[in-house]
Amino acid sequence: MDIFLQQLINGLVLGSVYALVALGYTMVYGILGLINFAHGEVVMVGAMVVLSMISLLSSFPLPLGSELILLISVVSAIIVCSTLAFFMEKVAYRPLRNAPRLAPLITAIGMSILLQNIAMMIWGRQYKTFPDLFSITSYDLAGANITNVQIFIICLSILIMIALLLLINLTRIGRAMRATAENPSIASLMGVNVNTIISLTFVIGAALAAVAGVLVSANYSVAHYSMGFILGLKAFTAAVLGGIGNMAGAMIGGILLGLIESIGAGYISDITGGFMGSHYQDVFAFLVLIVVLVFRPTGIMGERIADRS
Amino acid sequence: MTLLKVTDFRVAYGGIKAVKGVNLEILRGEIVALIGSNGAGKTTLLKAICGLLRFEGQMTFAGVDAKRKRSDQLVKLGLSLVPEGRGVFGRLTVSENLMMGAFLIKDKTSIKNDIDRIYQMFPRLAERKNQIAGTLSGGEQQMLAIGRAMMARPKMLLLDEPSMGLAPMMVEKIFHVIDEISNSNVTILLVEQNANLALNFAARAYVMDSGRITLDGPSFELKTDSSVRRAYLGG
Ligand SMILES: Nc1ncnc2c1ncn2[C@@H]1O[C@H](COP(=O)(O)OP(=O)(O)O)[C@@H](O)[C@H]1O
Numbered sequence: 001m002d003i004f005l006q007q008l009i010n011g012l013v014l015g016s017v018y019a020l021v022a023l024g025y026t027m028v029y030g031i032l033g034l035i036n037f038a039h040g041e042v043v044m045v046g047a048m049v050v051l052s053m054i055s056l057l058s059s060f061p062l063p064l065g066s067e068l069i070l071l072i073s074v075v076s077a078i079i080v081c082s083t084l085a086f087f088m089e090k091v092a093y094r095p096l097r098n099a100p101r102l103a104p105l106i107t108a109i110g111m112s113i114l115l116q117n118i119a120m121m122i123w124g125r126q127y128k129t130f131p132d133l134f135s136i137t138s139y140d141l142a143g144a145n146i147t148n149v150q151i152f153i154i155c156l157s158i159l160i161m162i163a164l165l166l167l168i169n170l171t172r173i174g175r176a177m178r179a180t181a182e183n184p185s186i187a188s189l190m191g192v193n194v195n196t197i198i199s200l201t202f203v204i205g206a207a208l209a210a211v212a213g214v215l216v217s218a219n220y221s222v223a224h225y226s227m228g229f230i231l232g233l234k235a236f237t238a239a240v241l242g243g244i245g246n247m248a249g250a251m252i253g254g255i256l257l258g259l260i261e262s263i264g265a266g267y268i269s270d271i272t273g274g275f276m277g278s279h280y281q282d283v284f285a286f287l288v289l290i291v292v293l294v295f296r297p298t299g300i301m302g303e304r305i306a307d308r309s
Numbered sequence: 310m311t312l313l314k315v316t317d318f319r320v321a322y323g324g325i326k327a328v329k330g331v332n333l334e335i336l337r338g339e340i341v342a343l344i345g346s347n348g349a350g351k352t353t354l355l356k357a358i359c360g361l362l363r364f365e366g367q368m369t370f371a372g373v374d375a376k377r378k379r380s381d382q383l384v385k386l387g388l389s390l391v392p393e394g395r396g397v398f399g400r401l402t403v404s405e406n407l408m409m410g411a412f413l414i415k416d417k418t419s420i421k422n423d424i425d426r427i428y429q430m431f432p433r434l435a436e437r438k439n440q441i442a443g444t445l446s447g448g449e450q451q452m453l454a455i456g457r458a459m460m461a462r463p464k465m466l467l468l469d470e471p472s473m474g475l476a477p478m479m480v481e482k483i484f485h486v487i488d489e490i491s492n493s494n495v496t497i498l499l500v501e502q503n504a505n506l507a508l509n510f511a512a513r514a515y516v517m518d519s520g521r522i523t524l525d526g527p528s529f530e531l532k533t534d535s536s537v538r539r540a541y542l543g544g
């Protein structure tokens with residue numbers, strides 16, 4: 001089996017999920033200058049809602065097809081996550097809009113812990129397994145394996161990202177979002193309701209997070225109330241790597257981080273002479289974070305920080 | 310008929326009072342200038358009128374009580390600001406900036422016609438329509454800021470120091486366009502530090518000093534007023 005190609009595939013799958021989550025961080029940062037540390041928990045809630053919905057719908061007496069069950073579950077997760085993010089912004093962040101930057105940051109961390117605890121109360125402490133809605137088929141690709149789930153994850157993520165780029169770059173609302181990110185006061189002088197745009201940003205980010213939650217739990221077949229924390233931190237790393245505030249950067253950063261992590265994990269044992277195994281995979285993400293912050297804090301696509309006042 | 314009226318208008322930054330009880334009344338179709346030295350409170354006054362800063366006192370616009378209205382609501386009522394320092398969206402293209410100006414206008418063909426009209430007014434913008442606005446020169450950015458404000462089809466245009474930092478040729482061009490705009494039935498409140506320019510352009514003016522209106526009247530009278538000459542016209 002070709003290890004490199006295999007890790008490339010795994011990295012791409014992981015990276016597409018990071019990219020979807022990183023977009024949420026970067027969009028909110030772009031518009032509010034806030035790092036929404038609770039964003040990872042939105043991903044977790046998405047995964048949990050999908051699991052609950054699938055088991056609920058599967059136990060229905062009337063036979064729904066697997067595709068329909070999945071579709072309804074994912075749509076429910078998107079609705080729940082978007083609503084959650086909408087109120088999170090309104091209740092926790094909006095009152096602090098003009099407060100010193102540390103205040104909303106601490107609130108975000110508090111919100112993250114709060115959501116984890118609420119999720120633990122609702123869904124319990126145990127790992128929840130993703131039901132086998134579809135049989136997993138594995139295909140051979142030049143000596144590496146790729147499953148139908150993995151193909152689905154990569155394709156869906158790419159589709160969503162293209163749709164998002166079209167929305168942001170070609171529509172009236174997307175233009176208003178970019179204008180608001182650049183200068184909220186001037187945007188409001190154009191007739192833009194800045195609060196609506198900010199809510200919309202949270203809602204879109206949460207919808208992407210919900211999808212990412214579904215994809216990541218389908219890929220690993222498990223979900224847990226604490227899964228959002230590390231995932232969120234890594235997606236944040238991806239956003240910083242790409243240049244926080246920059247959407248194309250979040251996509252590139254996400255994919256790149258996924259690749260670095262999984263290729264690193266594939267070879268870490270060789271590099272350290274067997275001293276560290278592939279379960280040290282997480283080390284790479286945070287090494288990347290430190291290296292980027294030290295040597296290129298603006299990330300790959302980032303502009304000068306001085307650009308934003 | 311009165312278009313904009315502010316009464317006992319006060320604005321503060323925290324404890325610092327920047328506007329201390331201003332009264333203005335501007336009629337439909339007028340061109341009015343507001344002059345005053347740096348730090349007099351002109352920008353603060355305009356920002357508060359446009360809903361960007363909170364104020365105490367009263368304000369009516371187009372017959373509507375405009376106190377506590379957000380900027381986007383005031384734009385809808387027909388009040389547009391060309392902000393100090395232009396405030397173009399530097400990462401958006403010229404044509405995207407213009408389309409932002411028309412954010413509240415739903416009819417696509419009328420937006421297109423308006424954009425064509427702006428390009429006729431400022432052929433330089435037409436040449437650069439797909440260029441990122443941040444790469445324009447100061448004068449071009451001022452043109453864009455004015456064009457963008459006009460895209461909202463305002464009843465009244467507030468201009469905050471449109472001549473700032475521009476070469477005399479460019480100032481002349483900009484003022485020619487402002488004149489054209491005023492001829493198309495748009496009421497204008499022009500803030501200028503360049504008092505000479507403002508008093509020659511506007512029919513009527515207010516003089517602001519340390520957050521208060523100290524004088525007002527027809528421009529020709531102010532031009533001959535000894536205190537105005539000493540303070541703002543260089544003798
Ligand atoms: N954001 C701000 N915070 C505190 N004080 C300000 C702020 N902006 C302006 N000021 C003060 O308010 C006063 C009026 O400023 P401004 O309205 O910009 O005057 P002008 O436009 O006439 O030059 C000045 O004393 C200025 O220092």
Ligand SMILES: [Mg+2]
Nearest residue numbers: 351352353393
């Ligand atoms: Mg000023």
